[in-house]
Amino acid sequence: MSISSRSEQALLSHDENEVVKTTHHPAIMDMTPDDLRANRPRLRQMYEKERTLAWQKRREVRGKAEPRGGSFPGTAERSLSRKQVFAGALQRLNKEISRLDRLAARSATAAGAHRALALRKAGEAAKHPAPGKSARSGMKAKASTRGGTKVNPAKVGRVSQATKNAQAARDNRT
Template sequence: MSLTRKEEERALNTDERAVVAQTRHPAVQDLPDDELSALLKRLRDLRDKASSHANQQRREMRGKAPPKGAEPSAGNAGSSLKATVLATALKRLNAEIQRREEMAKNHTLVENAQRALHMKMEAQRKNIPFNTRHASQGMRDIPDKDVNSLVRPAERGRLRKASQVAQAKRDAAEG
């Protein structure tokens, strides 16, 4: 179930609201990568603190842990809501980081393809004669002159042996 912004604001204090506001669409795309990673660390710390506080309150309600304050907690709805809001903001931030990584991968792929095309065009432009040698130019691709046979070697051997046997029978008949 999604939460409204009003419910989120009710669960968070002013510092947390400012951090969560930076994870929403227009603001998160304007952040540089270093600020994005710092925001990610801050948000993780806030989420961990809120979820551990909610867990502590839950244990107090069940009587498993001693109360932190004067009396045990009556409910942990606010703390668990805060943890949920921070976890959703963290999910948005992770999605933005993943989107940037995918864009960087695609950008790198395009750059490499363009560089390879440029190198290929340069090599074709030089028009080096085939038989000349050039130092430090690396290996050249020499196409195979042998035609690959489509007949299996075992089949070739079987046919060769059969023709030998046939020739031996003819020789024996003549002789």
Template sequence: MSTSIADERRLLAAEEYEPVARSHHPALASLTREELLDLVRWLREQRGKHRRHVERHRRAARGKAEPGTPAAAPAGERGMAAKKQVFARALKRVNARLDGLLAAEKRAAMRAGHEAALARKRRQPRHHPSSGDNRPAGPSSIENPKGADIVQGSVIGSISEANREAQARRDNRES
């Protein structure tokens, strides 16, 4: 469940809320990479501090805390847990923005590399080698000494004419 900005403002002190407010959308888009890295470090530190505080209180509630520590006194941890979640959500937003920036930088670097490679390729002279001797390396084929049974071109039409005349004679006999 997410918390509203009003809830964040209510849970955090003024000096804690100012960096968390920068983790919301309009302000987050205007931050540089270095500012984002500083904000990530601060948010991780705050989240870790509140996480340790909540863990100490939970240990005290189970009766495992050292007797002389302030965590041994029973106290509510709900506010600290909510603060920890506010910092965790802010850290998630900032990390997502930082990942987007890093991905954009990586894409730009890759694009520049690709464009440089394409420019190098276009500057080089074209290389069109000779196709060379493409004959097969195996043994040469041997002609069939019998030859193929192929009807000569001058006979093709005469055979058809002879068949037509023979058929006409048969048809005249039958009728």
């Protein structure tokens, strides 16, 4: 389930909110691919920190680990929700980066095709068509295009063996 922007603001500090805000729709379209790639490590670091805090809190609640450090930061209470916020921001960022990469690849392919077409049009056309086959030495036999019939090897001898079996059965009756 997605989290509203208002809920994100309530969960995050001001600095974190500024980073996450750039991954939402109007702001993400204005960013360059280099800016998007520069934000990715920071968002990933925030996500991993929240994942670690949530993991540690879960272990403490289950009684499998001692509390770590003197105290957790004030935002540690909602670490699972904060982790979801950062995960959503990372997804939006990665989706936009891959969209821009596909767009760049498509335009590069189109540019290459246009360049190839221009080179082909600029090239010299053949003055005469190829001569093809000629009738100088008379008619030649054409190779057959039909394939021979192929009998399944397992069926070879089936009819003659059936005749032998029938004859043997008749001989044994008398």
